[in-house]
Structure formats: C-alpha cells, structure tokens
Amino acid sequence: MQSDKNWFGLPKSLFWGYVAVAIFMSGDGFEMAFLSKHITDLGFSPAESALVFTLYGGAAALAAWSSGVVAEIITPQRAMRIGFLLWVSMHILFLTMGLGMKNYPLMLLFYGIRGLAYPLFIYSFVMLVVQTVPKHQLSSAMGWFWAMYSIGIGCIGSYLPSFTIPFMGETGTLWFAIAWVVAGGLMAMLLLRKVGQPSEKAHLSTREKMTELSRAVTILFTNRNIFLACLIRIINTLSLFGFAVIMPMLFVGRLGFTMSEWLQIWAVFFFVTIFTNVMWGILGEYIGWIRQVRWFGCLGCALSSLAFYYLPVTFGHNYWVAMIPAVMLGITVAAFVPMTAVFPVLEPKHKGAAISIYNLSAGLSNFLAPAIASMVLPFFDIKGVVWTYTALYLFAGVLTLIIRVEQPARVTQKSQTKRWTSVATANNKS
Template sequence: MNQGILGKMGMDSKMALGYLGVLIFMMGDGLELGWLSSYLTDNGLTVQQSALLFSVYGFAVAIAAWLSGVLAEVLGPRKAMMIGVTLFVLGTFVFLTIGIPTMNLAVMIPTYSLRGLGYPLFAYSFLVWITYYAPSDKLGTAVGWFWVAFAGGLNVLGAYYSSFALPILGEMKTLWSALIFVALGATIAILLNKEDNSSQKKFKTKADALKYIAKGITIAFEKPKVGLGGIVRTINTAGAYGFVVFLPAYMMEIGFTRTEWLQIYGALWSSNVIFNLIWGIVGDKLGWRNTIMWFGGIGCAVFTAGLYYVPSVMGPNYVATTVVAICFGACLAAYVPLSALIPSLAPENKGAAMSILNLGAGLSQFIGPVIVGAFIASVDTVGIIWIFTGLYLFSSFLMIFVSLPKHDNEVHTADPVELKAAQ
C-alpha cells in the first residue's frame, strides 16, 4: 500500500529513506545560517573577518560540490556520502571546541571550511545516486523530491529549529546539536537506505579513477551543453545568495521591520520547497528545457525586479511583497529539471555531468555575494537588482542551446516532451 502511494508520488520506496536522511542531515547543516554571522561579530570578529570566513566556506562548498559527482562514480555514492559525513563531523568538532572559543581565524577558517566540504559530498552524492536509480520518465519528479528534502532541511526546518532552540539551549549548544541531526540523517540515508549496485562504476586501476575524476572538468568541453547547464545552474541560486547581503537593509529602509523581512524571506523559501516538487512533475510533462527556460529564467527575472519595484512603489506593503517573494521562490525552483536534463546529456558519464551541475550549485553560493560586493557601491541596490535580472534572462537564453538528443537509439535519455516530438 505504502509503496503504491510513494510510486504515485514519484518516489520509489527503496529511495524514500534516503530522501528523509538528506532532509534531517541538512537540518543540522543549516541550523546556523540565519544567525551565526551576527553571533560571531558580536563576540569578537569584525564584519570583514566574518565575510572572509563565509567566503572561504562558499569556495569549499563549490569544490566539494564538483567532487561529489565524480567521487560518487569512483567510490560509489554510499562511500562518498560517508566521507562527507566524516569531514562534516571533524570540522564541526574542532570549530566548536577550539575555533569559536578562541575566535582564532587561523583555526576557524579551515575547520568551518571542512564543514563546507562535508555537506555537498553527502547530499550531492545522493543526488547522483538518484539519477542512476530513477527511470527516465520519472527523473524530473525524483530530483524534485531531492530538492524538497535539501531545501526543506537547509532553509526551512533548520531555521525553525534554531528559532526554538536558541532561547533554550543558547548558541553553542544549538551548534553542537547539529551533530545529532547529522548523525541521524546519515544513518537513515546511508545505512538504512536500500543499496543499488547499478549506481556504482568500477575502475580497475587508480589511473582509471583519476582519469574519470579529470572528466568532471573535461566533460564540460567534450559536451558543451553540459558546460552551459553548469552556467545556468550557477545563475539559478546566485541571486538568492546575493539577496541576503543587501535586500534586508533595503527592505528596512523602505519601512519593513526586521521580523517582517524574516517572514517574507521565510515565505520565499517555503514556496521554493513546495515548488521543487511541483516543477519536477511539470517538467516530466511539459518538458525539462521548457520548464527551466520559461518558468525558471523568465519567471525569476520578472520577480527579481518585483522584489525591488513593488515595495519601492507601494511602500512597506507586507502582503504584496510577500506574494512577490513567494512567486520568486516558486520560479527559483523551476530550475529543478536541470538535475534530470544534464545527466541525460551524458548517459555514459552521469557522475561527471552531475559534477559540473553541482559545481554550479556551489559556485552560486560564492558568486552571488561577490557580485553584490563588487558592484553595490557603484550601482546601488537598483543596479544590483538589474544585474541579477539580466543574468536570469541570460540563463533563459542559454537554455535555447541545451537541447536533448532525439535519435531513436538515444530515446531513453530524451526529455519526455522532446521524445514525443521525435516520434
């Protein structure tokens, strides 16, 4: 009965525990996102030092995101995920026992970055596992469920948990409690989730394995459409990571309270979590590329501009601005089918293709704030909004060239809608 229900929802019962494990793990990883920076600056770090810490962390995330795809192929997803958990636990332990108590950047930067290496290896290796396991006609839905679990844990449940835990436990004990979620999520996703041996690629020698790791870069040139997909993925969440740097100050200048802005921001990500699944299902029906191009690129461009102009024109109108934020979060999720489309462009090297996509996901966390830092002084808030609006339009344009094969012998890799067009 349960298997039938899960099947109708696009989630195979053998992978369901993996999704749950990712959700719980990401709660542990994301519980400090909304407050750690301010806590560190209140306890000895300058704003510049805090920014440096998070910038290096973002770079570590990008590197690990890239490695996750090829390591999942070389070692198998399960082992790659275990490496991620180990790095996360080690980094957290030293960061909390030595780094924060001493406020010594020489300790804090490498240990917090070790955490940054850990979570992509865990989460994105599971995403590679999904791309091998899920049938092609349900792949968009399957990756949609992944992003529901990922974003739901990282951006929603982790934040809500902190809002309740901080008054009771305090900052340090709340940070330590992350290890409980990480351990529980890892146990469920790695040990209890059913093994699928077909997801593992065997390499006879170390040289073969190293050659495949290199393919995690070269495939972007061998198959330019994969490289374009990586660029689109970078643009996808660059805006969202950039917004947190300057939008709160702008919203409060308009007249919103801090609480109202946090509620608007929470509505954005809650919408994103819901639509991660919806767009996965829509993509399987309407076409992966069509969904990304029209609802993702064009939609994000429209509502990025809306996040500036609606409160600018209407003032601190809570309802109207919240609606725009919800729409932006929904359109941000419309890029979800990329995780189905890109590996389908390289069916013989899905792990390498996913490495490019995961690299884009990691780079967005680094590039979004960099764009703000580089241009905010010269172009002000409205200029930054138009830079991100232009980038979203550019991503939609790039998707014109990311088409799937329609040949009869490649029909199993094709986008559902493009399949029909080819027949």
Template sequence: MSEVSIPARPFAHNEVIPVSSRLPRSLIFGYAAIALFMTGDGFELTFLARYLVDLGYTPVDAALAFSVYGFVAAIAAWCSGVIAEMFGARRVMVVAGIAWLVLQVVLLSVGLNSGSLPLILLIYGARAAAYPMFIYSFVVLIAQTVDRSRLATAMGWYWAAYSLGIGVLGTYLPSWLLPVLGEQLTLWLALPWVASGVLLAAWSARRYGGTAQTAQTAPTGTEPASRLRELARGATILVENRPILILAVVRVICNLTLFGFPVIMPLYLSTTTYDGVGVLAVTQWMQLWGLMFAVTIVTNVLWGRIGDRFGWMRQMRWYGCVGCAVATLSFYYLPQWTGPNMWALSAAAVLLAVAVSAFVPMGAVFPALAPGHTGAAVSAHNLAAGVSTFLGPAIAMVLLPIAGIGGVCWAYAVLYLIGAGLTVFVRPDQPGIRSRRPVPATASASASASASASA
C-alpha cells in the same frame, strides 16, 4: 572508467507508470536523510552574516566568508559525483557527515570566539566541503536507479527534501530559538539534526544493496590513475560537450538569489547599511525566507512532474529564469513601496519560490546530454551548483561598496535574463516530449547520438 547506465526506455504519455519506476522506495529514507542533514546545515544561513557584523566584522567580511564557503563547496561538488561512483554513495555520505560534525564543533568552540577572520574563513571553508559530498552523492544514487523519463520527478522530490531541510526547518527553528538562546547556542543545536541525517543515510544505504555496493560493482581498472581521469572528466566534459557547458552557465545563474539573498537581505531589511530600509526584525526576515522554502516543497514536486510532461527547457526558460528576474527585483522594490508589509513581502517570497523551483529538471538534463558519462555529467552539474554557492555572495562582496544592495539585485536580475537566452541553445533528447507515443530505445539512442554529433 566507472560509468553508469541509466535505463533509456521512455514511457508513453498516457501509460500507467509502475511505482518502482517513478520512485524506488529505497530512496524515500535517503530523501529523509537529506532533509535532516540540510536542516542542521541551514541553521546559520539566514543570520550568520548579520551575526558576523554584530561580532565586529564588516558586511564585506561577512560576504567574504560566504564566498570562501561557496568556492570550497564548488570544488567539493565537482568531485562528489565521480567520488560517489568510485567509493560508494553510502561511504562518501557517512565520511562527509562526520567531517561536518567535527568541523562545526571546531568552528563554534574556537573559530567564532577567536576574533580572527582568517581562522573563521579556514574552518568555515573546510566545513563547506562536507555538505556537497553528502547531498550530491545521493544525486548520483538517483541517477543510477531512476528511469531517465522520470528523473525530473525524482529530482523534484530531492529538491523538496532539500527545501524542507535547509529552508523550512533550518530557517523556522532558528527564528524561534534565536530570541531565547542567542546565536551561539542556536548554532550548537544544528549538530543533532546533522547527526540524525548521517545515521539515517548510513542505515538506509545499507538496506539498499546497490548503494553500498557501488564501488564493488564498478568496472575494473579503477586504479588511482583511472580514478583521477574520471574525476577530471567532470570538468573536461564542459569543453567536450558544448550543450553541457551552456547548461552549466545556466545552472550557475539559477541559484544566485538562494545564496546571495541570505547575505544581503538581513542587512537590507533589518538595517540601514548599504541603502537598507530597516523595516523588519531579523527573525521576521528568517520567517519570510522560511516561507519561500516552504512553498518550494510543493512547487519542486509539481515542476518536476510538469517538466517531465511538457518539456524541461521551456519551463526553465520562462518560469525559472524570467520568473526569478522579476522576483529578485520585487524583493528589492516592494519594501520601499509598502514598508513593513509582511503580506507584500510574502507575495515576493512566494513568487521567488515558484520561479526558483522551476529549475528542478536541471538534474535530469545534464545526464540526458551525456548518456554515456553519467558520473561526469552529474559532476559538471554539481560543479556549476557549487559555483553558484560562491558566485551569489561574491557578487554581493564586489558590488556592495560600489552599487549598494540595489546594484546587487539588478546584477542578479540581468544574469537571470541572460540565462533565459542561453536555454535556447540547449536541446536535450527528452523522452515522451517529441512524440506522445512510446519511443523505441533504439530511436532514442539514435537521437542522442545525432545530438552529440551536432554539438
């Protein structure tokens, strides 16, 4: 099996941390590549559902397209961690990026012009496999190179780059281009952004020797059967490690609104379909969503540092889960109470940004719960993230005809509160939290072994 060893020495609470231990400089270009790639990938996010309805499809059809996309993304996300370890993050990122570009061209030139929903689902679903392979291969690189006591900080910067791409540039740029160019031309302009991200990822990974050589430096015994066993472990670890299973459920819940709101909110805020209030133009909604992601650029980094200092799970429980429940309902009720008041809706967007970014330590908790199987733990994290991509739109698809948009928002809020309760049962061994003094590596290892035995 290909296993990754993460340095286990925690830092003292007041120790001066070397810059290289905080964030390897070689990762900075990788963060930029993530931002560029996700800018292009995010171009369609806030208006594709509305565009499909304008093309003659139903809102349920639009939700189905996002659900199929999320289902395929979930499978790809599950595979991505182990595949990146086996074949090298650089190679996986480049292949995934090229696949995205090719399938985007097919979608725009054939799929959307065909009038065939099954064909759109086939092409759009196939493209969904590319983005998790690209971005989560980089997560494996982070886990391989960053000290465990600083993983939440590194993941905070990762999610900041992600937010800058998919949420800020990937939302504001289309909101300005859409009224001028229309939907089709706007979607075509996603291509150069993704291509730039792929080229930068290939160049930066080549500069960083460990990235390009991951597959070559992996232990022997990586024949096909061994590779399949390692890949399967990304799922079986959910059965073998109960804390990881519980945390995976929380991971699924934490991003429901990020992938569900782009399906329902354009309909809710700019139409009267399914109890919509119709108080904003589509471009106003896009800018509102962009504001939310713009705030997360800052809060992702802040929450990463706060989580490393004061505790991962406490932060995710109260500020993440409970905060997202409140923010979700605020998005639904404020337009009814205030009408087309962008200030009130902006406040809801900021609240959601602060809450959803409180989950940034999630990427650090998974490896901490299975220190001997980092690749499998990261794959379990990625699988849960992919399921969230699927489940957010799927809940909308099922509940829209039954309970309307209000029912969908309440379902999200209740699930967030359930997630808050589940976090009580996850107790990772976090360096520097139980004691303000440096903890010897042997003691940390003993604590991890004890936690595994009790699970």
C-alpha cells in the same frame, strides 16, 4: 535501474535517503543564523569571523564540484559515509579545540575541513538518484530532493535554533546539531546499503579513476551543451543569492519595513519553494524540461525579479503587497529543477562528471550573485542590479533555444504506447 514505483515522483526505494537529507541538513543549518555573531562575541573581529566562513565556503565549493565523480568512482553510499563521518569529527574538533579553546588557527582548520562534508553527503545522494531512477523520472525525483533540502536547511535548520538557544544557549545548540546529523547519517548508512548498483567506474584502476576525476574540468570544454547548461544553472539562482544581499537595503533601509518583516517575507519565499520544487519536478516530465525552464524559469524569474523591486517601490510599506513577489519568485525559481536531470542526460557515459559540473554551477551562482551586486550598485543602485539579473534571465532563455537535450520524457512513452496499440490493431485486423 530500479522499479518505476514512486509516490508522486518520489522513488520508494530512495524514500529514507530523502528523509536522511532533510534531517542531515537540518543539523548542518543550525549555525547559519548565529555562528558569525557567536565568533565575534568570543572576542574575534568581524573580518576574522568572515574569513572562517570564506574558507568554509571555498571548501564546500571544492567538495560540491568533485562530489559527483567521487561518488561514481567509490559508490555514492561510501562517499555519503565519508561526508557524514567527516562532518561529525570536524564539528566536534571545531567546538572543543577551536571555539572551546578560542584558538583561531584551529577554528579555521577544522571548520574549513568540515566544509567538505555536507556537499559530499548530499550530492553523493544526488548521484545515487541519477544511478537509480529511470531517466524520464529524474526531474520529479530531483524536485523532491530540493524540497527536502529546503525543509532541512531552510525551515527546521533556521527555526529550531530560535527555540533551543534560549533553552540551551548557542554552544548547546551547536552540540545539539550533532544529534540531527548523526540521525541523518546513520539513516543513510543503514537504509541505503542495498539501493542501486555500483557504476562500472567503481571498478576502474586508480589511474583510470584519476582520469575520470579530471573530467569534472575537461567536460566543460568537450561538451558544448554541458557548457550552456552550466551557464543556465549559474543564472538560475542569481536572484536568490543576490536579493538576500540587496533587498534588505531597499525594504528596511528605504521603505520602512522592520527587519522582522523583511525576514518573514524572505522566509515565505523559501517556504513556497518546498512545494514548487516538487510541483515543477513533476510538471517538467509533461511540459518538457527545457521548455519549462525557458518559459516558467527564465521568463518567470525575469518578471519576478522586476516585481520584487517595483511592487514595493510603488506601494511603499505594504507588507501584503511585498509578499506577492516573494511568492512569485518562490514559484518561478523552482521551475529550473529539471536542470539537475539535464546534466547527466547530456553526458550519459560520464554522469558523475556531469553532476560535478552542475554542482560547480550552483557554487558559482552563490559567488557571482553578490559579486554582480557589488559591481553594479555603485553605478546604478539597486534598480540597476535588478535589471542586470533580469537581463541575465532573458539571456538564459535565449540559451535554452540553442542547447540540445534529448529528453526521455513521458511523451516518448505515450508515442511507444500508440505504436504498440497500432501494431496490436493491425494484428487483430489481419
């Protein structure tokens, strides 16, 4: 473990790693707003464009699931280097031989393989944080990670292309993304080389490493608390991924908001999470990880989800009223930040496998949120989807009463201080 020195929960020894994640994810996020349309503009059908992203998402989910264990058995720095080099090489091949030659099979191949890259880079950094930061500071450290992630993919990655596309076009913007990813990747390679100590898992034999890799699956069945934490993490971002699908139907389709107004409302939600990720990461060390998740995350998201539907329905096309639930959700969804710290604490001997399950939970949330919406919508409309998410948040709150997490919180430090004080007092009296 490194020194406890930090800036408001941001570990000084990992500072440049956080910056590298923000820069890397900025370049990775450039294409989000326009690549699907760019592919159809080249003459491919919407279904063909969708398949490109489906393969990419599947590869990203696989990489996210395995990245924790992979980083632990080959070291996080090496795993980040592989993710960085894989991203750059596959992106160049995708642009030249895929999009450039309008070769659909090669587009599928290279973009699909590139989907393995970003989770390997950023989630290997999560493993480095877990290995480096003292347990009682993990919550605030992970709050900063998600804030940097939001700055990269949610802010810079979303807004910068609106300026570069008129200037250099969509193809030029896709090439420009490489500069950002290279900057973030080189920063990580050069400035994180001497950070942390390799896990003992890095010295295992090949056979033992394969056994450790399998724990990314078996740990779900051997550790009940990990399984419960997995369910809570899946429920965490249901509204985030689900509302992106159903709320445009409500706001734009029924209440008269313009698409620009809806996008601005949704952008406010992401902007708020930049600050609340850090805030809740720090507060979780004082409030208690699970207590915060229960009352501010689960109950808070349940209320915010209902507000996201009932406030605009009640007040109609009122832009400022519609901003209220966006801010509420931005505050409450970030209260789940300590869950990143919970997983490795629940399985201290196999932290890589625990982080892999956390990543799997995040991927399943991304998949299940729109899946739930598609199943409920035909029968109970948008209101039914909102109430389904709300019920699941309340269910997650019940799960927090069952899960057992021995948090190495600041409360423990205070009790130690009191004990030392009492011992010193007794010695002085004697």
